[in-house]
Amino acid sequence: MKLNATQLAAVKRQTGADPIEDGSDAHGQLSEAFGDHTFYVSEVGLLVPEAVEAEGADPVELILVAQWTDDKREAMERIPPKQTGYVLDAGAAEA
Template identity: 35%
Template sequence: MNMRLSEMQTQRVQDHTGASVVPDDNPSMPLLKQNFGDHTFFLDNEGLHVWEAVDDDPSDGAKLVGVRIASWSEGEEKALVPHDPAPSHVLEAPDAES
């Protein structure tokens, strides 16, 4: 499933995880989209993630699940190693978050 997050969803992910968005003008973006689809990509200390709405309605308030698609090699944040998608985080709908 390809999914670009809205600005509100992107901000929610950043606020709750501390992850940074990979900007659209990043030189790696064409290769990321070719290999993983058109997503909003995030980097954090665990690696590269995409986020998807769990609910059928991908509104700003939907429950989101993060999926790590690449991890940092040997614990260093210098090179990413792609792997099978692995669930990483869940953000409940805003009214369910405390």
């Protein structure tokens, strides 16, 4: 799922996380590997948002699609998509 500007701002307010910038080399490589998504890197690995049925204006769950291969977090390996249970309201109005 590719987030729009409003959704990006809502996720930023709720998590403090910035996505990998569109147009960057990393984003291009990730898009080739995983499709057209908004990508977030976390302490557990690479996350992408997916629409879910839940309360909220625009609920999305962050799905883990790659994990770090070592404690130094220098490389990741692709894994089968794994639900994180972390559901955000990507349509939440700014408070």
